Structures are given as structure tokens and as C-alpha cells.
Amino acid sequence: xxxxxxxxxxxxxxxxxxxxxxxxxxxxxxxxxxxxxxxxxxxxxxxxxxxxxxxxxxxxxxxxxxxxxxxxxxxxxxxxxxxxxxxxxxxxxxxxxxxxxxxxxxxxxxxxxxxxxxxxxxxxxxxxxxxxxxxxxxxxxxxxxxxxxxxxxxxxxxxxxxxxxxxxxxxxxxxxxxxxxxxxxxxxxxxxxxxxxxxxxxxxxxxxxxxxxxxxxxxxxxxxxxxxxxxxxxxxxxxxxxxxxxxxxxxxxxxxxxxxxxxxxxxxxxxxxxxxxxxxxxxxxxxxxxxxxxxxxxxxxxxxxxxxxxxxxxxxxxxxxxxxxxxxxxxxxxxxxxxxxxxxxxxxxxxxxxxxxxxxxxxxxxxxxxxxxxxxxxxxxxxxxxxxxxxxxxxxxxxxxx
Numbered sequence: 001x002x003x004x005x006x007x008x009x010x011x012x013x014x015x016x017x018x019x020x021x022x023x024x025x026x027x028x029x030x031x032x033x034x035x036x037x038x039x040x041x042x043x044x045x046x047x048x049x050x051x052x053x054x055x056x057x058x059x060x061x062x063x064x065x066x067x068x069x070x071x072x073x074x075x076x077x078x079x080x081x082x083x084x085x086x087x088x089x090x091x092x093x094x095x096x097x098x099x100x101x102x103x104x105x106x107x108x109x110x111x112x113x114x115x116x117x118x119x120x121x122x123x124x125x126x127x128x129x130x131x132x133x134x135x136x137x138x139x140x141x142x143x144x145x146x147x148x149x150x151x152x153x154x155x156x157x158x159x160x161x162x163x164x165x166x167x168x169x170x171x172x173x174x175x176x177x178x179x180x181x182x183x184x185x186x187x188x189x190x191x192x193x194x195x196x197x198x199x200x201x202x203x204x205x206x207x208x209x210x211x212x213x214x215x216x217x218x219x220x221x222x223x224x225x226x227x228x229x230x231x232x233x234x235x236x237x238x239x240x241x242x243x244x245x246x247x248x249x250x251x252x253x254x255x256x257x258x259x260x261x262x263x264x265x266x267x268x269x270x271x272x273x274x275x276x277x278x279x280x281x282x283x284x285x286x287x288x289x290x291x292x293x294x295x296x297x298x299x300x301x302x303x304x305x306x307x308x309x310x311x312x313x314x315x316x317x318x319x320x321x322x323x324x325x326x327x328x329x330x331x332x333x334x335x336x337x338x339x340x341x342x343x344x345x346x347x348x349x350x351x352x353x354x355x356x357x358x359x360x361x362x363x364x365x366x367x368x369x370x371x372x373x374x375x376x377x378x379x380x381x382x383x384x385x386x387x388x389x390x391x392x393x394x395x396x397x398x399x400x401x402x
Contacts, residue, residue: 058327066323069295070302074319077306080167083185083316087168090181091382097374098126098325100317101174101185103162104193104250104275107225112189112311117159118170120250120275123182125373131328134373135279135337137272141357142341143396144177145388155395157356167316178340178366179382184317190247191226192312195304196282197243199297200289203281205246209236210255218248250275268357269339276337287330294326336372341365345398353396361400363389 093099104120105112121138140159148154148164156164161173171182188196197203207215216232222244223229230244241249253271258264265273286294305312317325343360347353359365363381370379381389393399 058331063323063327066295066326067320070298071319073302074298074322077302078313078315079318080314080316083167085183085316088171088175088183090175090183091179093181093374093377096128096376098128099180099182099184099373100124100126101171101182103167103170103185103187105162105187105189107189112187112314116163118162118187119159120272121158121170121174122275122279123174123178123180123373126328126332131332132335133283133332134335135276136369136373137276137337137339138174138178139268139272139339139341139344139357141268141355142344143353143356143358143392144173145391146173146176155391176384177362177388178369179379179385184315186313186315186317188313189311190222191228192301192305193250194226194228194243194247195300195312196297197241197246197278199300200282200285200293202240202242203246203278203285204238204240205249205277205281206238207233207236207241207249208255211249211252212236212239214252214254215241215245215248218251219244222248222251246278250278265339272339280334280337283329283332283334287332294330338372340369342368343401345396358396358398359392360398361389362392364400 100123102120102122102124103118104122105116106119107116117140119140121140123136123138125134125136126132138158140157142158143155144158144161145153145155146158146161146164147169158173158177162170165172167185167187171185174180174182212233212235219230219232226244226247228244230242233239233241233245251271252274253268255270256264256266257270257273257277259273259277286297301313341357341359341362342365345358345360347356347358363385366381366385367379370377
């Protein structure tokens with residue numbers, strides 16, 4: 001009886017092993033089949049990589065994996081936990097939009113958290129419903145209200161707010177002068193921008209012969225600042241730029257930049273237009289990248305940041321929120337890029353505002369900005385913007401255009 005019972009158990013075990021084997025083989029076949037479909041789609045379907053990234057970041061399992069993948073390293077090396085949002089004055093814009101500040105610094109001695117200016121100041125405005133994105137450059141030399149380290153009120157160039165009072169001061173400068181609600185920021189230096197572009201495989205952009213000349217000129221200094229190397233640019237037209245070459249391109253302000261609509265920009269206006277052009281190109285590259293390349297960007301920045309105290313990027317955006325914003329990024333549509341203020345006056349001589357960009361009617365400029373960024377909102381300038389507007393007019397004698 002015992003032998004018969006054992007043989008039945010053996011037969012039962014064998015049947016179970018066969019079922020498991022068949023199930024395992026079926027899973028292998030399905031996996032291979034799925035990989036084959038993905039592989040074929042990458043070559044045959046337009047925008048298939050973007051579709052796969054969107055599918056991965058859009059599903060709960062994909063987001064859950066991303067949220068756990070880099071969380072600890074990100075919080076240890078990248079996340080800025082020192083910014084106190086309670087110290088940032090915001091204007092209540094209601095629901096519907098996410099606004100983030102992008103700051104680019106121009107360090108000469110390796111500074112990151114102080115002793116430097118934010119020579120690139122941008123606002124990324126996202127429509128949470130449509131995922132439309134608008135990108136605004138605030139001209140760095142714009143005369144605006146800010147506070148000093150002692151807490152006094154002063155009027156200076158916009159790029160000095162970070163130098164004076166750090167991230168909180170820079171965000172307050174944006175919110176007070178432009179009636180905004182920004183509490184989140186990303187700060188990056190030359191090396192950080194270089195690594196981002198390289199992690200995406202570089203970018204292809206259209207450059208003139210003069211721009212190629214200045215790229216090579218700026219590369220001399222940018223190599224020294226970053227400790228990175230890349231060849232000089234040897235041609236013009238549509239060319240492939242490495243991260244360091246593209247970073248040097250973003251610094252050009254001595255030759256005219258002409259956008260796709262034929263609008264010409266000179267001096268710092270051209271420099272900011274080039275920066276928006278590069279960011280737009282980067283966004284399109286990121287949308288078309290595979291998930292492995294998107295993860296490579298995150299991996300590169302997190303692992304290279306804060307090595308031996310050397311920082312290349314900083315942000316107060318939590319990692320879980322970064323993952324949610326990535327979902328938006330692969331589905332977004334950059335609808336507008338422009339510079340602010342719209343109407344400006346730049347004194348060519350004399351004091352005290354030689355070299356400044358003076359808004360010709362801050363109130364009118366801010367009203368126009370809100371109509372661009374938030375067309376469905378009813379906006380009226382705050383008392384703060386009214387006071388700043390009146391002070392700039394009285395101090396400079398520069399009025400709104402007729």
C-alpha cells in the first residue's frame with residue numbers, strides 16, 4: 001500500500017513539474033515574442049521609442065519601478081533639502097498649471113551654492129491638463145526688485161538675486177516681480193548641462209559660420225571650467241554637437257541669432273534665444289529616446305553629482321515628483337518660447353542704468369506674460385507689481401511705449 005501511495009505521489013509531482021515547465025516555456029515564448037515586436041516596432045514604427053517610454057512611465061508598475069530605482073542616491077546626492085518654501089512669497093494662481101524655475105550658473109572657480117550669478121533664468125510653465133509647455137527666458141540684466149543679504153530692498157539686475165540671497169531670494173525675485181507661484185527649481189552649471197546633453201547622445205542643430213567660430217572660442221574657457229574635453233567644431237550648417245560644444249553654443253551673444261520664424265536677436269537676447277533653441281531640441285531628443293537612454297540621463301546626473309562635494313546640479317523637487325514629471329515630459333508639446341520683458345529699454349551710456357535692461361512698464365509686461373502663460377485665467381496685477389512698476393518709472397524716467 002505504501003509503495004502504491006508513493007508512486008501516486010510521484011506521478012502527481014511529475015505532472016506538476018510538466019505543467020510548470022510548460023508554463024515557464026510559454027512565458028519565455030511570450031517574452032521573446034514581445035521583445036521581437038518591440039524590436040521590429042523600433043525600426044518600422046515612427047516615434048516608437050517615444051511610445052514605449054510613454055507606455056513605461058505611464059503605467060503604475062513602470063512608475064513604481066522608477067520611483068524606487070534611484071530614490072536613495074537621488075536624495076543623498078541631488079535633492080536640496082535646505083530650501084524653506086515658507087520663506088518664498090507666492091501669488092495664488094489657482095489650479096491648472098505647474099511652474100518651475102531653471103537657473104544656469106556660470107562658475108569660474110567651481111562655486112555652486114554661492115559666489116556666483118544665475119546668468120540663465122528660465123520659467124517652465126506646464127498646463128497640467130493638456131501637457132502644453134511654455135518656456136520663458138528672463139533677461140539676466142533686467143532691472144527688478146530684490147532683497148539684500150541684510151534684508152533691505154534694492155533694485156538690481158535679475159541675475160544677482162541668487163548671488164545675494166540664494167535660491168529662496170531668486171525665487172522671491174521671480175514671484176514678486178512677475179506675480180508667480182514658483183517654489184520648485186533646478187540649478188545646473190556648465191558641467192551638468194554638458195552631461196545631460198551627452199547622456200542623450202548629443203544634439204543636431206543649425207549653426208552659422210560665425211557661430212562655429214565663437215563655439216570654438218568659448219570651448220577654450222569651458223574646457224578649463226569643467227575639466228572636460230571635446231574637439232573644436234569644424235563645420236557649419238546642421239551639425240552634431242557634443243555636450244560641451246552645445247554648452248559653448250549656449251554662451252554666444254556676439255552674433256545675431258535668427259529663429260525659425262525669421263526673427264533676429266542680438267546680444268544677450270540672442271544668447272537666451274539660443275538657450276531656448278537648445279532646450280527645445282533637447283526636449284524633442286528626450287521624447288524620441290528609448291527608456292534606457294532616459295534612465296541613462298538620470299543615472300549619469302545622480303552618479304556624477306556631489307562626488308567629493310563637487311556639484312553639477314541641484315533641485316528641491318522630490319524624486320517621486322520627478323518621475324511624475326517625466327510622464328508629462330514624454331507627452332508634452334512645447335508650444336511657445338519667448339524672452340521677458342517684451343518691451344525693454346537698454347541705456348547705451350550714462351548712469352546709473354548703463355548695461356541694464358529696463359522694462360518699459362513692468363505692469364504691462366507682466367499682464368502680457370500672464371495672458372501668454374495662463375490664457376484661461378483672469379489676471380489683474382498685484383499691489384506688489386504696481387509698486388515695483390511705479391518705482392522703476394520714477395527712478396529711470398522710462399515709460400511704457402505709446
